Amino acid sequence: MLHRHEYKDLVWVDLESPTVDEIRSIVEEFGIDTMVADELLSPTLRPHTERYGDYLYLVLHFPTLRKNKATAVVPEQEVDFIIGKNFIVTTRYEELASFVEFRKVFEVNAALAENHFPDNSFDIFLLLAKRLYRTVDVEIDEVRETLESIEAAIFNGQEKEMVVSLSRAGRDILNLKQALDPHQDVLSSLVALTAEFTGTEYVSRVRAIESMYYRSRKHITSIWQTLSELRETNNSLLSTKQNEVMKTLTIMAFVTFPLMLISSVFGMNTKILPIVGRDNDFWIIIGIMFIATFGMFYYFRHKHWL
Structure with missing residues (x-):
């Protein structure tokens, strides 16, 4: 599905599970490299960032704890960014609330022709990246709340029932960690490429995104330590009861x-x-x-x- 939005001289094309024809259309319009076009057709295994002439190609995987229609856990969602001088192409393979909400914001500001809304492709990328990392923080907070509920149940005499709950919480934290770990190298590379692509103007703003990533990773480390302590406490109480x-x-x-x-x-x-x-x-x-x-x-x- 292709969503096209225009604001002043800026074009934003948002692709969701794109078809071959949709990929072909952006290749012809924006001069996208065929290697990049092939990667857009299906999810990429590893996040990475590269420069192709006058545009940047960036792949990031973001963790998600939600379930899909088949009720199977989807550990992460891929988002591809192609950032040109006056265009940005985003590609996803599942619906993401962050993009749905931002499309509405973009459409409203485009219709009102508000001058305060950014008309630079890199600004749009930064706004989307901030929303995605805020979503990660929401996921982390949900796991933290789950751990608080588990802690209360453990000290309420439900140690046996909490064994499975602790395992599920551990799986969620592991999914968060595995999805975010590769971001460190990608964002470090992006800082260097940003200096080449836009000059030093946007470097500090990319570093702000990098700081959001490090904060999220710190929170993940914190809840992982909490999980370890709760698991040890639960095992001790279970062992005491069995004894x-x-x-x-x-x-x-x-x-x-x-x-x-x-x-x-x-x-x-x-x-x-x-x-x-x-x-x-x-x-x-x-x-x-x-x-x-x-x-x-x-x-x-x-x-x-x-």
């Missing part, structure tokens, strides 16, 4: 052992059995069992095992 259960079962086995032993002894098929056959022999045997059981309980209490 308490095993301790109780072991004590019960020791307590019932004298009862089984006494009942087995007096159930033996021998000619002579002490007590058996006397008056009140049943109550005497029950009394012996009771005294033995009480003695075991007293011993365990004295040792502070109960």
Whole structure:
């Protein structure tokens, strides 16, 4: 799907899952290199940035924790930027809310012909990049809120149920980290290319985007450490509970052992059995069992095992 927007001398073409015909149209209009055109047809494995003559080609992968229509987790979304002197082409393979919202902003300002709205392709790129990194911060905040809920549940006695929740949170943080890690090299290269492409005018603004990236990565490191602490705490509490259960079962086995032993002894098929056959022999045997059981309980209490 192709969305075309114009404002003064600037043209923005936003492609979503582009077709061959749509790619061919921008190749003819903007003189896009065939190698770049081929990359636009399908997602690229690794983020990168390059300069092709009078335009820059930039590929970034942004993490997303949402689910697609098939309810499968989509770990990241690719966004391609082609930044020319008076045009910018963006390519995506899924719908992104940041682009939908920015298209509306662009259309409104183009219709009103507001002079304060930027008419430079690099300005549009920077505005879109800021929105994308803010979306990453929203994703990070969602994971942080999830961890807070998990923490409350852990200390509310739901350690067993939180094992799966902790694993899912770990998967989300890992997706965030894996998607953002390659941005460091790409943004560093972009700073150098920006100086060549636009002069020093936009270098500081690209560094501001780079700072947003480093802040996001710092937050990811923070929530990863929180996850590790919660997982360790949860494992400790689970282990303590399991040990308490095993301790109780072991004590019960020791307590019932004298009862089984006494009942087995007096159930033996021998000619002579002490007590058996006397008056009140049943109550005497029950009394012996009771005294033995009480003695075991007293011993365990004295040792502070109960």
